[in-house]
Amino acid sequence: MDGVGHTFGETPLFRDVTFGLDRGGMLALLGPSGSGKSTMLSILAGFITPTWGRVVRHDVHRVGWVFQNPHGVPRRTALDHVTLPLLTRGMARSAAEPVANGILDSFNLGHLSQSLFRSLSGGEAQRLMLARALASAPDLLLVDEPTAQLDPSSAAAVIQVLDELQDRGVMVIVATHDDRVSEACARSLRMGQP
Numbered sequence: 001m002d003g004v005g006h007t008f009g010e011t012p013l014f015r016d017v018t019f020g021l022d023r024g025g026m027l028a029l030l031g032p033s034g035s036g037k038s039t040m041l042s043i044l045a046g047f048i049t050p051t052w053g054r055v056v057r058h059d060v061h062r063v064g065w066v067f068q069n070p071h072g073v074p075r076r077t078a079l080d081h082v083t084l085p086l087l088t089r090g091m092a093r094s095a096a097e098p099v100a101n102g103i104l105d106s107f108n109l110g111h112l113s114q115s116l117f118r119s120l121s122g123g124e125a126q127r128l129m130l131a132r133a134l135a136s137a138p139d140l141l142l143v144d145e146p147t148a149q150l151d152p153s154s155a156a157a158v159i160q161v162l163d164e165l166q167d168r169g170v171m172v173i174v175a176t177h178d179d180r181v182s183e184a185c186a187r188s189l190r191m192g193q194p
């Protein structure tokens with residue numbers, strides 16, 4: 001990001017944001033409600049063109065986004081959720097299901113493989129959304145408030161998953177109010193000081 005700023009009206013939401021992130025890097029976007037964290041994620045995803053500055057992506061072909069509230073298909077199993085992105089990447093079902101089960105295991109969800117999405121707890125559902133995002137093999141993963149709805153132990157499990165994602169070479173940018181999430185990130189960017 002080079003000198004990026006954005007405004008929806010007269011007052012800039014943020015200005016002059018410059019940073020670079022390498023493969024395997026994890027950055028926390030911090031700031032109070034309304035400071036522009038989601039807007040910044042949308043700019044990074046390419047959904048919004050910033051008013052000022054530019055975003056340059058090298059070797060970023062796939063961008064994943066995990067929303068604050070886990071959106072799954074209630075009557076589909078956890079396994080279905082992780083298998084689908086593999087099928088859309090061209091894998092045969094016979095090859096995709098073992099890979100999906102491996103991903104579920106690594107997110108501590110293996111025992112819930114056949115559970116319907118609607119029966120999962122909030123923390124399990126949020127981890128499943130991260131597992132599904134990983135199955136789509138993103139180069140850049142944007143995560144919005146992953147722990148906002150979670151109790152401390154579910155939040156700790158999600159933070160561990162975020163850590164593992166960066167170990168796998170994914171660039172992770174996470175908008176958060178949660179100090180524990182920002183502590184897990186090597187770097188942070190504080191919004192709300194235009």
Ligand SMILES: Nc1ncnc2c1ncn2[C@@H]1O[C@H](COP(=O)(O)OP(=O)(O)OP(=O)(O)O)[C@@H](O)[C@H]1O
Nearest residue numbers: 008013031032033034035036037038039040175191
């Ligand atoms: N499309 C839009 N048009 C006009 N104003 C917008 C638009 N999107 C966001 N805003 C405004 O921009 C400001 C920043 O919103 P944004 O959702 O980026 O904040 P945030 O830091 O992610 O907040 P939260 O932590 O509450 O999710 C808010 O005042 C919001 O009302």
